[in-house]
Amino acid sequence: MxxxxxxxxxxxxxxxxxxxxxxxxxxxxxxxxxxxxxxQQNYLIEMWRYATLLKRKSTDPAIGHEHVAGASARLQGVDVSINSLGMRGPEPDLQTAGKRKVVIIGDSTAMGWGLPENETLRAQLAAQLGPTAEVLTTGVGNMNMAQIVANWLRHSEKISADAVIVLATARAPALQEAGQAGWLVRHSQAYALLVSFIDIAISNTPGEAGLVAAYKDMWVGGRGRMSMDRALDRLKADQAKKGYQVIVMLVPEPHSFNPYHFHFMTEAMRSESEKRGWTFLDPLPSMQKQPAQQYWVANNDVHPNAKAFLLMADLLRPHLSH
Missing domain, CATH: 1.20.5 (Single alpha-helices involved in coiled-coils or other helix-helix interfaces)
Structure with missing residues (x-):
């Protein structure tokens, strides 16, 4: 037929x-x-590779996603290694008696995105504090404050920190979308890039005024701000139980320092810190001496570079000497 x-x-x-x-x-x-x-110069693809090579879904929905312990990859031209605790950096010494344990908690900024390990805030602060201190970071990319605190709390018992540094960024009150990436997003760079472009086009707010308005929606009220404040309350409760020091540092919104239109974030985080009896540090006055671009890790990536982290380490060190 x-x-x-x-x-x-x-x-x-x-x-x-x-x-x-x-x-x-x-x-x-x-x-x-x-x-x-x-x-390895395309930021969107490198973030996709980070998510697929070094992260996985957490069994704790409050954390959402976490690093894969023992994993390593070369991302954005630098080597990134995750230790047995699921943290970026070398294996920590948690056994030596009398060694002061300092933990930096946060998102991709605390992790040191785009920088070799020795240029991250963790490494620079460790170098300044010397061998009597062990500095760790629980930083994981794309976390809001609720996830950052939940991620720290699962480590709190084991690490017995003497000091916890909350390295907050502009997206601390951001709400995370629920759900897991589909098979195509996880396995196809082309499809992941297309989805990212569509998301950017849909969510884009044009111009500086739009950016300021979008962040004000996050910081001044709403579910994201409430979630952030509740997370800080959980951190305060853990601090009261364990007795460690808490220092909060807000990393300035990185697009422009002069003029700077995001003081509402600084005042909000300062207020939330002080009402809980925490030290609040603002690196903006030191960083305003140079254009914001001088502190970017790359021309197309506003994550802090080694120079920015050196200023932050200098600001933190006097509060960690005792």
Whole structure:
């Protein structure tokens, strides 16, 4: 029987050829995207690689996602290694008696995104404090304050910290979307890049005024701010039980320091810190001496660089001497 005599067979055959063509085209696009981003300079792709190579879904929904203990990868041109505790950095010494344990909690800034290990805040502060201190960071990328605190609290009993530094950023009150990335997002760079571009286009608020307004919506009220404040309360309760020192440092919103339009964040975090009896530190006055771009880790990436972290370490050190 010919294809003309069996239209169903003809349709299936044609559909199979179309599907094969689409699969081949998709594979070609994927290959081109991977080749084009092999220099590790594309921020969106490097964040995608970080999420797929070094992170996993946490069994604790309050944490959401976590580092894979013992994993390592080269991201944005630098080596990133996760130790047995699920933290970036070398294996910590938690056994030596009398060694002061200092823990930096936060998001990708606390992790030291885009920097070699020896240039991160953790490493620079460790170098300044010397061998009598052990400095760790629980920083994991793309966490809000509720996740940051939940991630620390699961380590609190084991580490017995003497001091906890809350390295807060502008996105501390941001709400995280629930759910897990689909198979295509997790396995295809091309599809992940497309989804990222669509998300940016949908959520984009044009201009500086739009950015200020978007952050005011986060910081002045709403569910995100309430979630952040409740997380700080949980940290205060753990501090009361364990007796460690808490220092809060707010990393300035990095796009422009002169003029700076985000003092409402500083005042909000200062108020929340002081009402809980915590030391609040603001690195902005020191950083305003140079343009904001001088503190970016790359031209297309506003995460803090080694120079920014040196200023922060200098500001922190006098409060950790005792």
């Amino acid at each position: 010919t294809a003309r005599e069996n239209p169903v067979k003809a349709f299936i055959s044609a559909a199979g050829l179309v599907l094969l063509g689409l699969l081949m085209a998709g594979a070609a696009v994927e290959g081109l995207v991977r080749l084009a981003t092999s220099s």
